[in-house]
Amino acid sequence: MRMLILILAAAAAIAAQNETDIALQRAIRKETIEGDLKGAIEEYRKISQSTDRGLAAKALIRMADCYRKLGDVEAEKIYERVVRDYADQKEAVAIARARVGVPASPGSGIRTRRVWTLPPMTENFGGVSSDGRYLPYVNWVQSGDLYMRDLVAGSDRRLTNTGTVRPGVKKSQEERAEEWAFSRDGKQLAYAWLRNEIYELRLIDLQGNGVPQPRQLVRSEDISWIGPYDWSPDGKTIAVGIERKDKSAQIGLVSVADGSLRILKTIVWRGAHAMFFSRDGQFLAYDLPSAETTEERDVFLLAVDGSREAILVKHPSQDALLGWSPDGSHLLFSSDRTGRPGLWALPVARGKAQGPPVLLRSDLSADKTMGITATGALRYSTSEVSLADIQSATFDLNKGEFLSTPIQAINTFVGSNVAPDWSPDGKTMSYASRRSSVGSHYFVLGFRSLESGHTREVLPSPNFQYLWSLRWQPDGTSLIASGRDHKGRNGVFRVNAKTGETSIVVEADGVNFAVVSSDGKMLYYSTKRSDNEVLVKRDLASGEETELLRQSKVLAINLSPDGRYIVTANRNALGMFLAMQLVPVTGGEPRVLLDPKHEAFGPLLVWAPDSRWFITRGMKRTSDGKAELWRVPIDGGQPVKLAGSVDFMAQGTFALHPDGRQVLFQVKVERRPQEVWVLENFLPVLSESK
Amino acid sequence: MLLAAVIAIPLGLDLYLPAPEDNPLTTQKIELGRRLFFDRRLSRDQTISCATCHDPVRAFSDGRAVAAGVFGRIGRRNSPALINRGYGRAFFWDGHVKTLEEQVLQPIQDPNEMDLTLAEASTRTGLSIAEISHALASFVRSILSGDSSYDRFLNGDRAALNAEQQLGLQVFRGKGNCTSCHVGPNFTDEQLHNTGVAWRDGKLADLGAGKGNFKTPTLREVSRTAPYMYDGSLATLEDVIEFYDKGGRANPNLDSEIHSLRLAANEKRALAAFLRSLTRF
Numbered sequence: 001m002r003m004l005i006l007i008l009a010a011a012a013a014i015a016a017q018n019e020t021d022i023a024l025q026r027a028i029r030k031e032t033i034e035g036d037l038k039g040a041i042e043e044y045r046k047i048s049q050s051t052d053r054g055l056a057a058k059a060l061i062r063m064a065d066c067y068r069k070l071g072d073v074e075a076e077k078i079y080e081r082v083v084r085d086y087a088d089q090k091e092a093v094a095i096a097r098a099r100v101g102v103p104a105s106p107g108s109g110i111r112t113r114r115v116w117t118l119p120p121m122t123e124n125f126g127g128v129s130s131d132g133r134y135l136p137y138v139n140w141v142q143s144g145d146l147y148m149r150d151l152v153a154g155s156d157r158r159l160t161n162t163g164t165v166r167p168g169v170k171k172s173q174e175e176r177a178e179e180w181a182f183s184r185d186g187k188q189l190a191y192a193w194l195r196n197e198i199y200e201l202r203l204i205d206l207q208g209n210g211v212p213q214p215r216q217l218v219r220s221e222d223i224s225w226i227g228p229y230d231w232s233p234d235g236k237t238i239a240v241g242i243e244r245k246d247k248s249a250q251i252g253l254v255s256v257a258d259g260s261l262r263i264l265k266t267i268v269w270r271g272a273h274a275m276f277f278s279r280d281g282q283f284l285a286y287d288l289p290s291a292e293t294t295e296e297r298d299v300f301l302l303a304v305d306g307s308r309e310a311i312l313v314k315h316p317s318q319d320a321l322l323g324w325s326p327d328g329s330h331l332l333f334s335s336d337r338t339g340r341p342g343l344w345a346l347p348v349a350r351g352k353a354q355g356p357p358v359l360l361r362s363d364l365s366a367d368k369t370m371g372i373t374a375t376g377a378l379r380y381s382t383s384e385v386s387l388a389d390i391q392s393a394t395f396d397l398n399k400g401e402f403l404s405t406p407i408q409a410i411n412t413f414v415g416s417n418v419a420p421d422w423s424p425d426g427k428t429m430s431y432a433s434r435r436s437s438v439g440s441h442y443f444v445l446g447f448r449s450l451e452s453g454h455t456r457e458v459l460p461s462p463n464f465q466y467l468w469s470l471r472w473q474p475d476g477t478s479l480i481a482s483g484r485d486h487k488g489r490n491g492v493f494r495v496n497a498k499t500g501e502t503s504i505v506v507e508a509d510g511v512n513f514a515v516v517s518s519d520g521k522m523l524y525y526s527t528k529r530s531d532n533e534v535l536v537k538r539d540l541a542s543g544e545e546t547e548l549l550r551q552s553k554v555l556a557i558n559l560s561p562d563g564r565y566i567v568t569a570n571r572n573a574l575g576m577f578l579a580m581q582l583v584p585v586t587g588g589e590p591r592v593l594l595d596p597k598h599e600a601f602g603p604l605l606v607w608a609p610d611s612r613w614f615i616t617r618g619m620k621r622t623s624d625g626k627a628e629l630w631r632v633p634i635d636g637g638q639p640v641k642l643a644g645s646v647d648f649m650a651q652g653t654f655a656l657h658p659d660g661r662q663v664l665f666q667v668k669v670e671r672r673p674q675e676v677w678v679l680e681n682f683l684p685v686l687s688e689s690k
Numbered sequence: 691m692l693l694a695a696v697i698a699i700p701l702g703l704d705l706y707l708p709a710p711e712d713n714p715l716t717t718q719k720i721e722l723g724r725r726l727f728f729d730r731r732l733s734r735d736q737t738i739s740c741a742t743c744h745d746p747v748r749a750f751s752d753g754r755a756v757a758a759g760v761f762g763r764i765g766r767r768n769s770p771a772l773i774n775r776g777y778g779r780a781f782f783w784d785g786h787v788k789t790l791e792e793q794v795l796q797p798i799q800d801p802n803e804m805d806l807t808l809a810e811a812s813t814r815t816g817l818s819i820a821e822i823s824h825a826l827a828s829f830v831r832s833i834l835s836g837d838s839s840y841d842r843f844l845n846g847d848r849a850a851l852n853a854e855q856q857l858g859l860q861v862f863r864g865k866g867n868c869t870s871c872h873v874g875p876n877f878t879d880e881q882l883h884n885t886g887v888a889w890r891d892g893k894l895a896d897l898g899a900g901k902g903n904f905k906t907p908t909l910r911e912v913s914r915t916a917p918y919m920y921d922g923s924l925a926t927l928e929d930v931i932e933f934y935d936k937g938g939r940a941n942p943n944l945d946s947e948i949h950s951l952r953l954a955a956n957e958k959r960a961l962a963a964f965l966r967s968l969t970r971f
Binding site for chain 1 (some may be wrong): 699703704705706707708709711714777844846862863867869870873874875876881946947949950952
């Protein structure tokens with residue numbers, strides 16, 4: 001009998017445990033899938049009453065996370081409570097500490113400061129000198145040449161003078177600089193140089209004045225990109241990343257003496273975000289996505305003689321290499337395992353980890369490491385980002401004016417949401433959301449149900465490096481995207497709306513727009529061919545293609561609802577509006593609807609349902625900071641200015657709901673400049689933690 | 691130990707040749723593995739060695755459509771060429787094995803191949819099972835093919851490929867879409883794909899790894915490893931090119947990368963010529 005009671009008690013306990021687990025899963029779903037943060041908080045609050053302290057601590061952390069997303073200071077109190085009352089729950093305490101910014105070791109005195117904000121039209125592609133004083137940058141105003149900033153003196157030095165990036169120069173004739181790496185003594189700089197559509201590795205001596213004479217180290221027609229990452233301590237070898245024309249990527253070692261290249265390892269296409277030689281020069285540390293289909297990186301260590309490799313940091317989180325501590329005892333990396341990116345240190349000796357990693361700093365808003373200086377300061381940069389959001393409104397097509405004030409349609413990851421569209425049945429709003437962390441960026445596709453208000457997120461697989469357009473296919477099961485995937489392929493892709501599975505429809509360069517006919521049989525896309533942009537019609541069943549138009553630059557393409565015409569907006573090589581043309585999809589001469597003598601117009605915004613006219617926008621800002629709306633008939637009549645206007649920062653095309661009234665559109669909100677930061681005095685924390 | 695002291699990595703292949711920490715490459719193990727590879731005692735009737743189906747003369751394949759085993763038994767799949775398998779991440783046509791150490795023991799135990807228990811193999815050779823596994827895996831790791839005309843071409847010798855082979859390389863990377871699966875120095879993504887080969891009479895003749903998926907084989911030495919595909923059903927490289935030109939064989943799970951190529955006759959010839967340049971042995 002006693003045994004039976006024990007069994008029953010155990011069964012009841014298991015059932016209770018299962019119930020609590022299920023409740024936790026339900027709450028997580030409410031938080032992450034349904035986006036109902038307040039509802040999730042109530043669920044977590046109930047679970048936090050559990051006698052299972054592990055579960056309770058977990059629920060408290062998630063509850064605090066929800067408060068934090070809501071901007072509620074209650075979050076801090078709950079994190080502190082976890083630190084104070086749940087000391088036995090080490091993982092939860094570590095996360096709570098990280099969230100509230102409690103340093104791993106009290107009194108550490110870690111400091112961050114902004115060193116420099118890059119001027120407009122300049123870009124950072126690499127690291128600083130080991131003394132932290134010099135930072136090269138690519139100057140797009142000066143033809144894509146390489147300059148070097150003296151961060152102490154505040155002066156600039158030109159390092160190259162053969163760049164050709166300027167209006168009117170064809171892409172195939174462009175010369176410009178990209179990634180670079182300083183030798184350890186700061187006397188030499190290796191950098192990538194694009195010439196005649198081939199990247200080469202060059203070397204310059206920084207001693208002396210004036211523009212140094214470069215020496216070509218590597219140039220191969222089979223290599224589509226090569227970039228230096230780090231110099232070996234003895235100055236004899238440069239670690240490089242390589243992309244081959246067969247869409248494979250590699251890690252290589254280049255001899256400084258003769259430019260010979262040894263391939264160490266073939267890797268996944270996205271390649272390493274950072275590579276650094278160990279202090280003794282025997283190993284090369286780097287980070288890579290753990291698989292083709294995941295965004296999460298791990299950190300590896302490879303012997304430079306090719307004899308062995310070790311995974312130093314393997315964790316289901318985003319782990320990106322930052323560098324080595326100056327004494328070579330620790331490998332520094334960022335990881336978001338606590339929920340946001342932090343600075344971690346891993347003790348390493350003889351090519352192997354010597355213990356668990358230590359959290360040095362709980363938040364690190366970096367996009368790319370620029371290396372650890374000789375004094376142990378971490379230099380890193382943030383990215384220049386063009387931010388955009390999605391707005392929705394009711395729109396009167398005939399009058400050409402908004403019937404409601406446009407409102408922000410997506411309230412999560414604000415500033416990162418683009419490419420809105422409606423599903424063919426009008427029940428779902430889709431969009432792409434750009435996500436990023438140290439050394440990685442990718443896209444999540446969002447599908448918001450208009451019926452339930454719930455948003456479902458799907459990760460494209462393979463994901464996208466760039467995503468230019470995203471439109472539903474007529475069958476409502478998949479979307480057509482244009483961009484570049486994480487396998488390095490440019491072109492048009494089909495993305496399964498349910499699973500995110502992505503397959504390439506056609507591989508082509510410079511595809512900015514793609515749209516499928518309403519019967520699903522024809523694909524129309526713009527692509528770059530021999531320095532021209534071409535509008536192509538492709539039969540999806542047979543693969544047969546027809547060129548419909550060849551122009552210097554296609555700004556946008558829009559298929560009429562009756563499927564008979566495409567309207568293109570074109571500009572010339574100098575970026576000036578050239579024409580808006582009506583292109584019959586069955587072939588034949590395109591007809592110019594608007595040419596440069598008209599007031600400057602932007603891309604078509606929306607077609608009339610009967611395909612007899614469309615609405616476009618002016619490109620001049622009105623006195624109230626908006627853009628005029630114009631109706632353009634396709635029968636050759638004059639454009640008519642409409643009563644309404646649109647946010648001047650609106651980009652691309654309206655997505656019109658099947659009800660003919662609701663529109664979605666993308667609005668550029670601001671531009672964040674690229675900044676260089678330094679994180680100092682974190683090494684003492686490391687010493688204290690030993 | 692320096693890898694270079696044990697084995698020479700040919701031009702075109704990665705310097706880093708993966709090996710598990712508990713089985714580093716040594717010349718002794720490679721040599722022992724070589725002896726075991728040719729040792730017929732590892733089969734029930736002592737008529738079959740690893741080399742029977744993986745004949746060095748045929749780039750470590752056997753020239754048969756499907757493998758032949760002890761007592762005249764017939765297997766169901768083509769013997770894959772054991773070329774550059776040290777770089778592999780999945781083994782057998784269905785990719786169900788993840789390490790060479792595990793892979794080399796399976797044919798010994800397969801009733802249709804060598805039909806021996808591991809205990810029997812151990813007794814017959816006087817070696818432990820781990821020693822057999824480590825030695826055979828080490829020998830397989832030492833089977834490397836690189837330094838082909840293609841590798842020399844990539845390394846700057848622009849005369850290493852003739853004009854037709856260069857056109858073939860263009861087709862391979864472009865219109866042929868071959869690199870969507872046959873990528874990198876070893877010409878394989880080590881992934882599973884359904885090309886429709888197994889689709890016969892409206893059903894799958896072999897599920898492979900499921901849904902008719904089979905692992906992408908290397909193309910190194912491909913001109914010497916006929917017949918082709920998991921079942922050896924295509925006799926020549928030209929047959930394979932025709933198969934893919936037509937878009938594989940349509941079936942419900944056909945890989946999205948497989949579609950009709952519309953190659954011209956000269957492009958097909960060039961592609962075959964390029965594939966023949968991937969030979970070193």
